[in-house]
Amino acid sequence: MNDYIICMDASGDIIADIAREHNVAFVPMEYSLGDEMRTSHGCEEEEVLKKFYDGQRNGDLTKTSQISPFMYEEYFKQYLEAGKSILYFCLSSGLSSTFNSSKLAAENLKEKYPEQEVLPVDTLAATGGIGILVERAIENQKNGMDIHENYNAITAIVPKLRHYFMVQDLMYLKRGGRVSAATAIVGSALNIKPMLEIDKNGKLITVDKKRGNKAAMTSLYKFFAENFDQESGNTVYICDADTPELAKELEQRVRESCPGVEVRRTMLSPIIGAHTGPGMLSMILVGK
Template identity: 30%
Template sequence: MLHIITDSTSDITQVQAAREDLIVVPLHNLFGVEEYLDGVTISTEEFYQRLATAEDLPTSSQPSPEEFLTHFNRCKEEGSSAVVITISSRLSGTFQSACIAKDMCEYDEIYLVDSFTATLGLNSLVQYAKILRERGLSAKQIAEELEDKKQKVRVFALVDTLKYLKKGGRLSASAALAGTLLNIKPIIEVKDGVVEVAAKSRGIQGAYKKVMELVEEANGIDMEFPYCIGYTGDINLTQNFDVHSKEYLKKQDITKVAIGSTIGVHVGPGACGIGFFSN
């Protein structure tokens, strides 16, 4: 048997994981002294409800090595293999926890991939791993293919409110005020394993257009690979982006992903974006 293991920053729910034969190891969300397992003891919807009323931004922490070790030991006992695909090591210590767990397990058939991306990009990478498994590739072959293709994965997302960038210290109060008055919408990307501001646009319609321009500048979407659009908070807030992306992609069954806490804590509700493999 070949297991595909990822973490909750992939925004793959536990229900989806069970349906698609995936294993999702949750990160930990902390609202003050209250700790939750991402996607297990707190849903994405509940996270945004708590975020809206929180005085201080919640924080997150990586899973412990023991949380990965439970799954690795099961693989060892079964004589099965696993491909483990985690959030970028430049954004979280999750990959390091998985490395420690593999050393503890002392089992060669565990293959670790540092995705160098997050959220929609990680989701697309995991979906590609699932396709490769269905094609009959071994865990080693899948890991090698992911290492080769992960540099093509891109994520762009527009931010509807500057409130959470300001609360998180990523934007000064004066810059946030000026940006709000001018109706500035930052567009962020995951690049070289970290989150950066890729562009800024005036107004939400301009931001929709700018996201697609950035997609084009990244050589466009390779339609041979999985891709998805995502949103934070209420899906109804992103209907216009949904329509805009469908016009660009010329496809009606685009996968929609509820973006979880990893990116959501910084951008707040109303953000939307796209994750894909570039040409």
């Protein structure tokens, strides 16, 4: 079971060069910008992402579509028919039904492809959290781990992932049912920047509020300083929804305080950006 591919869905964020170099596969996901339906195949070009977030700023509504078990089966078949098993990294089951759909697809494919396997990982993560796990899986595979060893090693890390982020407007999360209407209305008042985490069950929770972007960015840096543990993992992801100035300042503060850290900067996938809105900024790492 050492002949397997590493696959992630398009809601995750990873450095494009890393994905290309190691042949990471992406399950495509659909999203809309206004009346236009689009498909994300992962690691979108910056020009596409900027157009997406500019569209949100101009009032275009954005939403995403779920992946059905049938769609997963059709996607996975191309690799199974080539004799390869699949280690698949999926958006948190606390945020989407895609993990359950991928599990059902994997079970349906067992009879037809008994020599191969599809192992979905419930990452309890999103965006760069999935990227961190995929990077670990790449290293594990290079070091000779078979698919089951790799799956077990990765699932042991999942509870240690930490996501902390700010959003400009909670109304995007409210539209997708991720936070309540009352929380969204309160959080959107008077330049208050809500601070959110993904909890141990992979669900979004609001944990703090900061007045203005600078205070929110400082809170993200403080989160890094309190939670980063170089022995647990030296890679952190800073993902932003087209707010490069704040992301760059956060990166500089992280590098100055911990020169050896591997900082990955990416723009946020439109699959997640559809629900967070423009101006989101995150700090994602493996915690103590």
